[in-house]
Amino acid sequence: FIFRMREFEQMEMQFFVRPGEEMMWWNRWKETRMAWHRALGFGDDKYRFHDHEKLAHYANAATDVEFAFPFGFKEVEGIHSRTDFDLGNHQKFSGRKIQYFDSETGESYVPYVVETSIGVDRMFLQVMSAAYCEEPLEGGDTRVVLRLPAALAPVKAAVLPLVKKDGMPEVARKIVDELKYDYNVVYDEKDSVGKRYRRQDAVGTPFCITVDGQTLEDGTVTVRHRDTMLQERVAIDRLHAMVDEECSFRKLFRKLDL
Known part of the structure; x- marks a missing residue:
């Protein structure tokens, strides 16, 4: 049901970077986000990346963090390099400059965006399905933990x-x-x-x-x-x-x- 809901909850972050450095930061956020998932302690082998071969028109890189649910590996989070699509379109349609002056380079530019987007409902399901255990005990009893x-x-x-x-x-x-x-x-x-x-x-x-x-x-x-x-x-x-x-x-x- 959670994977078929019309409405769902997501937590998103948009991280602004210099044009040309987006791939470095995309890889950095891949590493950081995977480290967070694995820190929960459910087993490193329960997670994998699924890099997109077919990209959205605004992206130059995209991957999913997938978790091994009881019904197979499914996406729980997306990490995308969205280039300057977001702020560039704000600038275009608002008619106002949305640029950042970089004091280190002396240049002004529209920042590129690396986005992480995690499904709250899916994370809940991930945690519950990974945590639930029926454990056999000595004497033939079983405990739910x-x-x-x-x-x-x-x-x-x-x-x-x-x-x-x-x-x-x-x-x-x-x-x-x-x-x-x-x-x-x-x-x-x-x-x-x-x-x-x-x-x-x-x-x-x-x-x-x-x-x-x-x-x-x-x-x-x-x-x-x-x-x-x-x-x-x-x-x-x-x-x-x-x-x-x-x-x-x-x-x-x-x-x-x-």
């Missing part, structure tokens, strides 16, 4: 008291209060802790923070990691830094240091 990049996960952490007594809910509420101003976190005390883990796996929550008996003794909690299901003891005063490091967009941006 949404392996969303932590920066994109709607809920960053779930705070769970092991039982609804002995002061554990009160400590869990305090942890929620410490995190909620910077991150979307949830409190959950219903059902067994195992069922709560499964609920958070299914919505893609990267961390489950469990308050247990040891918490009341030494101020540490059990942190369960969504993808590996590994658990570790973490001091309460380290939780904010841990969530920040894993869930911040900084972690994605560092991968773009080309």
Whole structure:
């Protein structure tokens, strides 16, 4: 359905360049945009370029970033060198000069445009189809897990008291209060802790923070990691830094240091 909608959402950028340098910048934006897609962590082999052989009349280069959906490779983003078609036509039909004076060259010119255009709906479908997983477990059980990049996960952490007594809910509420101003976190005390883990796996929550008996003794909690299901003891005063490091967009941006 998303690939057949009459109306769709796109995010576009037009990058102005000197005439004659557009191919250098087109290749630079190809590299940068592919790095962004791969930074999401779904596997480099899931992406490929499809360079256009037949170009639009205004373009001198065009490529698509394609992703391997369950139904095959499909376009999620286009990167185009549009020459001076856009601003040149604005200038022509408005009757007003739209030129840039380049102090380095001493020349005035109509800038050329390199455009990137990414489909928002298609990116949503890409992330959901890549993240959704039905994973077999020991004993014959299966868990549904949404392996969303932590920066994109709607809920960053779930705070769970092991039982609804002995002061554990009160400590869990305090942890929620410490995190909620910077991150979307949830409190959950219903059902067994195992069922709560499964609920958070299914919505893609990267961390489950469990308050247990040891918490009341030494101020540490059990942190369960969504993808590996590994658990570790973490001091309460380290939780904010841990969530920040894993869930911040900084972690994605560092991968773009080309």
